[in-house]
Amino acid sequence: MAFTATQYLFKASIITATTANTVGSYTVPASTRGMIIGLTLANSATTNKINYADIGLHDGSQAYFIASKTPIPPGGSVVAIGVEKHVLPSGGSIRITAYGTGGLDAIATIVEIT
Numbered sequence: 001m002a003f004t005a006t007q008y009l010f011k012a013s014i015i016t017a018t019t020a021n022t023v024g025s026y027t028v029p030a031s032t033r034g035m036i037i038g039l040t041l042a043n044s045a046t047t048n049k050i051n052y053a054d055i056g057l058h059d060g061s062q063a064y065f066i067a068s069k070t071p072i073p074p075g076g077s078v079v080a081i082g083v084e085k086h087v088l089p090s091g092g093s094i095r096i097t098a099y100g101t102g103g104l105d106a107i108a109t110i111v112e113i114t
Helices: none
Strands: 008-017 021-027 033-043 051-058 063-072 077-081 086-088 093-098 104-113
Touching: 021 104, 033 051, 033 063, 033 093, 051 086, 063 077, 093 104
Parallel strands: none
Antiparallel strands: 008 104, 021 093, 033 077, 033 086, 033 104, 051 063, 051 093
16 A cells, blocks of 8 residues: 655635625645635724625635625624634635625635645
8 A cells, every 4th residue: 555645734814805805815726625724704994883794615616605794893703614624626715705894804724735
């Protein structure tokens, strides 16, 4: 039985989304799979308004929502991925859309498996 070495690489992807702006915060490189082990969104608006976000994963051809129109209070945050893990194929990506009057920060922690 042959043993193949697997390389694990930890990455952090940080984005800032603004009103009605869809952002691809991370795309899995070629010949790699990406396991998302954490995704946190924070309302970074300077106003005292709730921000809303769509959070989706894209496998290269089809988009799948994790959450739609998720409310994020001023100065607050939402852990979108933390308990369950999601694995994306090569070319897959994380897509976040903000629907608010201010910014939305997102931090994703990814393990790349080659």
